[in-house]
Amino acid sequence: MSVASHPTSAHFERDARQMHDDKPLSPGSIAIGVIIGRMSEFFDFFVYGLASVLVFPRLIFSFAADPVTATLYSFAVFSLAFLARPIGSLVFMWVDRTYGRGMKLTIALFILGGSTASMAFLPGYESIGVWAVALLALFRLGQGFALGGAWDGMASLLALNAPKSERGWWAMVPQLGAPIGFALASALFGYFYTSLSDADFLSWGWRYPFFVAFAINVVALFARLRIVASREFGELFENHELSPSPVLETLRVHGRDVLLGAFAPLASFAMFHLVTIFPLTWVFLRGGQSAGEFLFVQILGAFVGIGSVVISGAIADRIGRRRQLMIGAVLIAIFSFSAPFLLEAGGKGQDAFIILGFAILGLSFGQASGAVSSRFSLRYRYTGSALTSDLAWLVGAGFAPLVALGLASKFGIIFIGGYLISGAICTFAALTLSRILDSSEHQSAAER
Template sequence: MANVTNYGPSSTSMERDARQIHADKPVAPNSIAIGVVIGRTSEFFDFFVYGLASVLVFPQLVFPFAPDRLTATLYSFAIFSLAFMARPVGSVVFMTIDRLYGRGTKLTIALFLLGGSTASIAFLPGYNEIGVWSIALLALFRLGQGFALGGAWDGLASLLALNAPQSQRGWYAMIPQLGAPIGFALASLLFGYFVANLSSEDFLSWGWRYPFFVAFAINVVALFARLRLVMTKEFGTALEQHELEAAPIRDVVRIHGRDILIGAFVPLASFAMFHLVTIFPLGWMSLYGNQPIGAFMLVQTVGAMVGVLAIVASGLMADRIGRRGQLAVCAVLIAIFSFVGPIMLGSGSNGHDAFVIIGFGVLGLSFGQATGSISSRFGRGYRYTGAAFTSDLAWLVGAGFAPLVALSLSSRFGLTFVGYYLLSGAICTLAALAFSRALEQRD
């Protein structure tokens, strides 16, 4: 009888059988990379579809009782933040499912919940139809998105890093990050098409709902792409060596609590800027700009493509100067942008466009290595869970409240205070990098 490899507690018997079937079919890093990009694109598409609707739809549909459009948009951004609060909770729950029932089961439940929550928003009645229940349902579906995203952490980015050549770690670390600008570009193009080609009445009645249906279909495709990689011999070997094992959160916090705290602040500049060049400027334009929203969304799509190129460039830079140096340089660039960005955003249509395109370029250089920096301090057996939980906290602190805070500050005190907010993120990143280096030297 053939020996059956024990892949640890994160595998069911069906998953182990599937890996045995594919044991003689090794998967190249390029195939892993494609699966990772598809998975990340689907996640970010879901989140950006909601983010764009939080500016274009929900202020009028769900908060028509607000005294003005600004207040309604702030209410909408408050609901937007709920997903980032639910994400760490989702990680804790789904890590338990991972240990008990396997990575494939966890991903299937998480992605169907993510797609289902997103698709459910497409059927949301407005406040004028069901009153306060419209707000409650929107909050529930948004919490479902965040909770599910906590379970969508699959370890494939780590698998890609484990299979990367030593001299190209930065290059392979940037590949999963490509999903963010690609997902944003797809969501912007889809929403922009309906905004540009429908009347305001038709768009608010039915046009905005189609992108949420598309999100569910994309999630199904992404699920099969990710399950295919989870069932490979390479993934099973990594589990066997405890590289991708789902450890209990309490154990990870007890052993790596300091690393979690530092890791949550290292990418803060990048994550703070993430929504300041995507969701916030669209909100600002819808309230105070003189440029058609459809045209501005097309500019944002161009900016996303610039972000793709910048993420690719970040991989080349990181392999030359090191990931820590890359993040430090980019934090300085973000600090500089925090002074010039508000000037551009407040200087007319050309300035708006420059803010988006230059902002995406700076974001791409930083974001390309931001997530890879999170898992570098965790030891074997704790890397998978530690990286997931640290990423959740980093997104919560850095990006979760960024649109709400930025719009509140800019509407009350002026755009300069948005720059101050972004500058604080850059300072936190530089301080975390310096503190991390000092701890490493001491250890």
């Protein structure tokens, strides 16, 4: 096998593949690397997300008129990463084509870990004024920019190396990174929040999880580079299944498929931050139980989510991923009617919201990645999937905490139910349209 013919495969990657040519990676080995990689990304984002509720409104936005307004400012900065992510994808696609996947991942993960770790050194508004806000926004933009470059195609590598009858099972593996990353971030914050006085936590305790993020990213980088150096990766790279294509060309050929792919998982993405970041916000601002206790309830919810993500893989292989997502959208729509009342029902109701919410989220989110990726032709699959993911996170999750808190504080908690229903409707419509287009194209091909 020769990979030297492909200009985007860096020299050190080619040499590494030749060294490992007799050591094929099993799907299990790839799965471990994928989980570690996704976990590191979600850990970075959840560390910020939890701090945007517990720390930044009081440390960075202390000038706000009230705690709700301060938290809304914090969530506005939270959204910046999702705006920066598509820009990062554009820049790092060029790095990928020019210098190789390994160089791209190394730069992206060091920026991601560095941006997260830099937040640990942030002084408060009382110390440097508006510069504290500017630095927080800069580091948050760095997180989002780097996450655009962290897209590695390894989830596709895992799926393409799995038996066709088990594609749903292996498709859920990368999604495990989200609840694992959330559980780890919540455990660290929960420990420091409950072990320290409020003054010590706000002064230095919250900073430790941000330091941990950099170390986790270094481990994730080596796990990913091992896969980039594998024979399996090189073969799929040569066949263009994991190689980047120009973004504008991809959009010209598959713009409609990118749009469909972005809206297909909208139900689970809309719910994503409404069972992780938003409920902690509501408890912290409105009460029902202490934020420290609730963090540990959320850890339990994350483990429930892990279980339901695994179950989603078994179900999807029986009924199909598209049908699985449709069922998930229906469950989320049903949940939306009870969610507001559970959050207002005190501690037990809030606990039920988390456990039930994570169980439903896992069934949907477990199959949300690349639900319509089969519509992309071979040459454009890698870039198309990356653009689809960027747009889906931006539309579905990027503004969820900001919109949910804004609606709930101004009009009442009942309005978050409407937000969830809108996501479920978008998912159902996108999947239905995708199925109609597939049927039409298959019929046209048969007639030809």
